[in-house]
Amino acid sequence: MTLTQTQTPAILVEGLMKRYGTGGTAVDALKGVDMAVNPGEVVGLIGPSGSGKSTLLKALGAVIEPTGGKITLDGNPVYDHGWKIKDLRALRRDRIGFVFQAPYLIPFLNATDNVALIPMLAGMPDAGARQRALGLLQVLDVGHRAAAQVSELSGGEQQRVSIARALANHPPIILADEPTAPLDSQRALAVMRILNGLAKQYQTAIIVVTHDEKIIPTFKRIYHIRDGKTYEEAGEGRDIG
Amino acid sequence: MINLAGRDIRHHGGRYIFTGLGLGLLIGVTLTMAGVYRGLVDDGKALIDNSGADLWVVQQGTLGPYAEPSALHDDVYRSLRALPGVGETGNVTYQTMQVRHANKDVRVMVAGVEPDAPGAPLYLVSGRPIIRNHYEAVADVKTGFKQGDKIKLRHYEYTVVGITRRMVSSGGDPMLFIPVQDAQEEQFVRDADAIVSDRQRLAQNPRLNPPGVPGVLAAVQENQVSSRSVNAVLVKVAKGYDPKNLAGTVKRWKRLGAYTKDEMTDILVVKMIAVSARQIFMFLVILTVVSAAIIAFIIYTMxxxxxxxxxxxxxxxxxxxxxASMIMQEALGLGLIGFMSGKVVATIWAPYFPKYVLLVPQDALSAFAVAMLVSALASLLGIRTALKVDPAEAIGG
Structure with a gap:
């Protein structure tokens, strides 16, 4: 694990294990994963199908409980004894942003409201939430599409709106699940440029799960996951502007 | 906070509205069925209220002219008038007939009434009441007859001199009022061929035509063609007398049946339409279940x-x-659209029903409450499905 010792990692995973099922049919999806991501850092998580990527992402996203090990997000240990569903829900809402392979925007809300809904759920007044959403859409260069319905947005615009949504509560952590898979090289690199920019601007720790050869050279650090274990390596960290 | 239900409804506007309208047709049918029941009850009450009688004197042991056959001699009213408390009396006959008019068969209840006596229609919408003892008629507007129309019944032709409304039998047939003497003949006197045939049979019967006693056959034949019966005598009770006590007196001293207005209402409304009411209630239950199933299915698929x-x-x-609130609001919205459109369509189509359909606000309120309740219950399946969704499904793998 290569960490800048002066920083507290935004994501710290120690000896994480997850077993599905019991007895003879039990499957160990994670067998002692270690990982650390600093604030403002974008790291890649790469692995073949069935390697445990999604399981790790779900555990980090506080939607499945690991069977062993420890996750510390933004200094808070997750799944500590006594955590309730509502605590996990609040953690996901306030501390974690999600970007998916497909944008999964709410089709009956326009671009602004898709983003504004997140701070509203956290209790922010409507006007403030919409203002914040508009600001994020401007940052992501889709401010001119703020009033558009989801069906009126192009694929690239939808993905940028979904990134804005992930940032809506200014989370210290973003988990991105193959965010560039459906995009061509140019758009994929544009998305990575946005994520890198946001990581720097908001000091957000971002994990990008990917198979995408186009974007792998952009990571400075990469975690390979194989058979439920992670192996860290230095990436090319290619400058994409 | 954004109203998610409202946005989703707007997003699926067309499908949502059309589903609501479809549901509205069902709710409209439900409201109409309730209206049909109310109409049955109201028809029964109108028949009794508009007769102007306080007491129905009928053949002993029968339920009276509307529910069972009842026959009394047409001079019974004389002895009734001698009783203290009897104000006015009116002989009445009732008979359901099919009348051919303007190339159409019209089923009517022919009521024989005495002019300006209990039993005659109290209110006319046009024309005048019957004032002659023969060949005049007052028709309910639902018969389709017009003032001045000539109506042929079994024996005679009648001129429609007045039109009344809300006068129908318990079976829903509109009423045609004619003078009681004519009605007696229409009801009790048979046609000429039947009379000739009966005379021949009587003449061949040695007990009714005994040799050497010539007067017997003539008397029997005279009796065969007489029309001295009525179905009931309607009594208006004099001021200061209790109809219940008078009914008791009639039963005790005249050996006749007698029913007060309340008792007759009970017979007509409660007893006679009880099966129809149960039938309608079953329809209402089925329609409610079908509506619930539709709402549940729509909300579930949404x-x-x-x-x-x-x-x-x-x-x-x-x-x-x-x-859960989003899904329930959507279901309640469907129920609301369904109720409103159902109320509108029921109001539009009710007058076109052949029988009286009475839509009352009380039923509309009940339908609204049931629609909302059923919608809320129907949304539970959708809510359960939504609550079972694992947030992990949003993440691939």
Missing amino acids: TIGKIREIAVLKLVGTRNLTL
């Missing part, structure tokens, strides 16, 4: 159609209560 969005919403921290 929920299934946005499973991924629900998973995302849950992943980003939406509370279960917010999601």
Whole structure:
């Protein structure tokens, strides 16, 4: 694990294990994963199908409980004894942003409201939430599409709106699940440029799960996951502007 | 906070509205069925209220002219008038007939009444009441007869001199009022061929035509063609007398049946339409269940159609209560659209029903409450589905 010792990692995973099922049919999806991501850092998580990527992402996203090990997000240990569903829900809402392979925007809300809904759920007044959403859409260069319905947005615009949504509560952590898979090289690199920019601007720790050869050279650090274990390596960290 | 239900409804506007309208047709049918029942009850009450009588004197042991056959001699009213408390009396006959008019068969209840006596229609919408003892008629507007029309019954032709309304039998047939003497002949006197045939049979019967006693056959034949019966005598009770006590007196001293207005209402409304009411109630239950099934199905499919969005919403921290509230609001919205459109269509089509359909606000209120309740219950399936969605579904793998 290569960490800048002066920083507290935004994501710290120690000896994480997850077993599905019991007895003879039990499957160990994670067998002692270690990982650390600093604030403002974008790291890649790469692995073949069935390697445990999604399981790790779900555990980090506080939607499945690991069977062993420890996750510390933004200094808070997750799944500590006594955590309730509502605590996990609040953690996901306030501390974690999600970007998916497909944008999964709410089709009956326009671009602004898709983003504004997140701070509203956290209790922010409507006007403030919409203002914040508009600001994020401007940052992501889709401010001119703020009033558009989801069906009126192009694929690239939808993905940028979904990134804005992930940032809506200014989370210290973003988990991105193959965010560039459906995009061509140019758009994929544009998305990575946005994520890198946001990581720097908001000091957000971002994990990008990917198979995408186009974007792998952009990571400075990469975690390979194989058979439920992670192996860290230095990436090319290619400058994409 | 954004109203998610409102936005979703707007997003699926066309489908949602059309579903609501479809549901509205069902609710309209439900309201109409309730209206048919109310109409039955109201028809029964109108028949009694508009007769102007306080007491129905009928053949002993029968339920009276509307529910069972009843025959009395047409001079019974004389002895009734001698009783203290009897104000006015009116002989009446009732008979359901099919009348051919303007190339159409019209089923009517022919009521024989005495002019200006209990039993005659109290209110006319046009024309005048019957004032002659023969060949005049007053028709309910639902017969389709017009003032001045000539109506041929079994024996005679009648001129419609007045039109009344809300006078129908318990079976829903509109009434045609004619003078009681004519009605007696229409009801009790047979046609000429039948009389000739009967005379021949009587003449061949040695007990009714005994040799050497010539007067017997003539007397029997005279009796065969007489029309001295009525179905009931309607009594208006004099001021200061209690109809219940008078009914008791008639039963005790005249050996006749007698029913007060309340008792006759009970016979006509409660007893006679009890089966129809149960029938209608079964329809109402079925329609309610079908409506619930439709709402549940629509809400369920709407929920299934946005499973991924629900998973995302849950992943980003939406509370279960917010999601349940969204689904329930959508279901209640369907119920509301259904109720409003149902009320409108029921109001539009009710007058075109052959029988009286009475839509009362009380039924509309009940229908609204039931529609909302059923919608809320029907949404539970969709809510259950939404709550079971795992937020992890939003993440691939």
